[in-house]
Amino acid sequence: MRLFSSICALTSAALLGCKVVNAISLDLNDDTSIKNAAATVAYGMMKYYTGNHTGDVAGNLPAPYYWWEAGATFGAMIDYWYYTGDTSYNDAVTEAMLHQAGPDNDYMPINQTKTEGNDDQGFWALAAMSAAENKYPDPPADQPQWLALAQAVFNEQASRWDPSTCGGGLRWQIFSFNNGYNYKNTISNGCFFNLASRLAKYTGNKTYSDWAAKSWDWSYSVQLISSDYHFFDGTDDTINCSRVDHLQWTYNAGVYLLGSAVMWNFTEDQVWKDRVNGILNATDIFFQTNPANVMYEVACEPQNTCNTDQRSFKAYLSRWMAATTKMAPWTTDYIMTRINASAQAAAAQCNGGTDGVTCGLKWTQSTWDGQYGVGEQMSALEVIQSTLIGNAPVPASNMTGGTSKGNPSAGSGGSGGSSNGGGSSGLPGESNKPITTGDKVGAGFLTAFVLIGVIGGALWMIV
Numbered sequence: 001m002r003l004f005s006s007i008c009a010l011t012s013a014a015l016l017g018c019k020v021v022n023a024i025s026l027d028l029n030d031d032t033s034i035k036n037a038a039a040t041v042a043y044g045m046m047k048y049y050t051g052n053h054t055g056d057v058a059g060n061l062p063a064p065y066y067w068w069e070a071g072a073t074f075g076a077m078i079d080y081w082y083y084t085g086d087t088s089y090n091d092a093v094t095e096a097m098l099h100q101a102g103p104d105n106d107y108m109p110i111n112q113t114k115t116e117g118n119d120d121q122g123f124w125a126l127a128a129m130s131a132a133e134n135k136y137p138d139p140p141a142d143q144p145q146w147l148a149l150a151q152a153v154f155n156e157q158a159s160r161w162d163p164s165t166c167g168g169g170l171r172w173q174i175f176s177f178n179n180g181y182n183y184k185n186t187i188s189n190g191c192f193f194n195l196a197s198r199l200a201k202y203t204g205n206k207t208y209s210d211w212a213a214k215s216w217d218w219s220y221s222v223q224l225i226s227s228d229y230h231f232f233d234g235t236d237d238t239i240n241c242s243r244v245d246h247l248q249w250t251y252n253a254g255v256y257l258l259g260s261a262v263m264w265n266f267t268e269d270q271v272w273k274d275r276v277n278g279i280l281n282a283t284d285i286f287f288q289t290n291p292a293n294v295m296y297e298v299a300c301e302p303q304n305t306c307n308t309d310q311r312s313f314k315a316y317l318s319r320w321m322a323a324t325t326k327m328a329p330w331t332t333d334y335i336m337t338r339i340n341a342s343a344q345a346a347a348a349q350c351n352g353g354t355d356g357v358t359c360g361l362k363w364t365q366s367t368w369d370g371q372y373g374v375g376e377q378m379s380a381l382e383v384i385q386s387t388l389i390g391n392a393p394v395p396a397s398n399m400t401g402g403t404s405k406g407n408p409s410a411g412s413g414g415s416g417g418s419s420n421g422g423g424s425s426g427l428p429g430e431s432n433k434p435i436t437t438g439d440k441v442g443a444g445f446l447t448a449f450v451l452i453g454v455i456g457g458a459l460w461m462i463v
């Protein structure tokens with residue numbers, strides 16, 4: 001699992017003055033090597049998670065990590081179990097996933113709702129959806145179930161669909177008092193699209209695929225999706241979405257890629273096959289030619305401006321590219337060429353930190369770049385474990401052995417947000433309190449950096 005420097009291998013690593021230089025070895029022709037590499041990186045990621053320590057809150061990551069990224073982290077760990085079969089973290093992961101479900105079982109826990117965006121809720125729902133598809137162990141019968149949790153979020157977000165501006169779409173923020181309520185962003189709509197497509201595939205219920213199609217059509221109509229399948233960050237409803245912020249992030253391409261692949265698999269309508277091909281072709285902007293096929297975050301890595309959130313984005317493009325090969329099998333060669341090269345490059349630079357196996361941000365560099373954190377670990381974990389997709393089981397559905405219990409009307413119990421653009425200030429589970437500046441500053445995360453760009457007109461990037 002670890003390569004020791006020759007000097008230390010010859011002597012004892014415990015000898016004074018002998019610095020152990022580790023790295024993660026990864027042999028893609030050997031599943032055991034891949035699983036060992038994933039285990040090392042997963043351990044490095046879960047070291048950040050303190051939510052199961054006495055006095056800490058299950059499911060939260062410590063600062064500076066926002067709540068949504070915890071949902072993404074547990075999604076990565078649900079995939080980790082699916083790919084490797086390693087159950088070491090399952091108890092902690094299940095506890096976190098259930099604790100943060102909140103009193104209404106819809107991923108709107110009281111401690112988070114006040115600043116919660118649709119994308120934040122979406123990342124937790126997608127983790128629950130993966131648990132259902134992966135046949136990750138079902139919670140005890142008296143606890144909320146994975147499928148019902150995903151359906152609850154879908155139902156609430158469908159009810160927040162807002163045609164009062166821009167002809168539809170989801171807003172970034174759920175509540176009108178939060179900054180970003182006027183921003184209709186791609187990741188919020190993309191998570192909803194992705195979730196809807198997968199619910200259709202899992203349950204066979206066409207209502208979900210109708211919503212997925214509607215969500216795609218709207219995103220395209222306001223040009224969050226370009227005619228050559230590039231995905232831009234978001235758009236401002238105070239100008240009726242007449243201009244978009246053109247920053248391109250890996251995770252936006254990824255979230256629509258998998259949703260389109262699932263729609264292809266569910267409908268077998270050629271239009272979705274064309275979209276899958278178009279999106280894949282356009283993801284080339286996220287891959288280097290030298291070193292060949294290595295993923296990078298084009299909008300911030302070269303400039304050294306990636307924030308805490310953005311450091312994790314490559315995890316999601318990796319995750320959703322790999323999952324796409326299951327739903328749209330003809331994409332396998334194209335995708336695995338890129339996943340394999342990226343995994344190899346990611347592992348090679350996980351040679352930093354005091355443990356010698358800390359992963360950095362830039363896979364395009366041959367050695368650790370000195371950066372570290374949950375996002376860096378998660379990205380390396382997802383791309384490395386994704387190389388196991390070939391032998392991983394096809395996602396289960398209700399018709400093919402999926403056991404997760406659903407509830408088609410989950411979540412409609414009055415939680416959160418308004419329908420049809422009336423705005424909302426009602427929070428579930430607590431009486432309305434005055435909103436402080438701190439609440440507003442804390443509001444919304446994923447696109448905060450970009451929002452400043454929209455307001456300031458300073459960031460206008462066309463790749």
Ligand SMILES: *[C@@H]1O[C@H](CO)[C@@H](O)[C@H](O)[C@H]1NC(C)=O
Pocket residue numbers: 028029030332333334336337340387390
């Ligand atoms: C990627 O690596 C896997 C595991 O070694 C291998 O089975 C597959 O053929 C490779 N795919 C490509 C396109 O290189």
Ligand SMILES: *[C@@H]1O[C@H](CO)[C@@H](O)[C@H](O)[C@H]1NC(C)=O
Pocket residue numbers: 046052053054088089090091092
């Ligand atoms: C927290 O979870 C990790 C990983 O599952 C486990 O190793 C550790 O023992 C747990 N700690 C506590 C205090 O439960």
Ligand SMILES: *[C@@H]1O[C@H](CO)[C@@H](O)[C@H](O)[C@H]1NC(C)=O
Pocket residue numbers: 057058109111
């Ligand atoms: C909400 O946050 C408080 C303060 O951190 C914590 O004590 C409590 O356990 C949290 N509640 C839930 C349900 O997580």
Ligand SMILES: *[C@@H]1O[C@H](CO)[C@@H](O)[C@H](O)[C@H]1NC(C)=O
Pocket residue numbers: 165166167221240
């Ligand atoms: C706002 O945009 C939508 C969708 O593009 C369009 O149907 C509507 O007419 C526009 N409204 C105004 C007032 O321009």
Ligand SMILES: *[C@@H]1O[C@H](CO)[C@@H](O)[C@H](O)[C@H]1NC(C)=O
Pocket residue numbers: 228277278281282
């Ligand atoms: C692939 O992308 C390139 C560059 O954006 C474009 O010129 C080309 O037409 C695209 N090909 C397909 C098949 O979409």
Ligand SMILES: *[C@@H]1O[C@H](CO)[C@@H](O)[C@H](O)[C@H]1NC(C)=O
Pocket residue numbers: 264265268326327328329394
């Ligand atoms: C849908 O996915 C299944 C499972 O991976 C696969 O066997 C099948 O070929 C896919 N269907 C189409 C039309 O691509």
Ligand SMILES: *[C@@H]1O[C@H](CO)[C@@H](O)[C@H](O)[C@H]1NC(C)=O
Pocket residue numbers: 398399401402403404405406
């Ligand atoms: C599949 O869905 C149907 C209809 O919702 C339900 O009656 C059945 O129990 C589900 N099967 C499983 C295994 O959950």
Ligand SMILES: *[C@@H]1O[C@H](CO)[C@@H](O)[C@H](O)[C@H]1NC(C)=O
Pocket residue numbers: 155205206207208408409
């Ligand atoms: C399909 O899903 C919709 C939306 O949640 C729900 O209203 C409807 O009852 C579902 N139909 C079936 C047959 O489960």
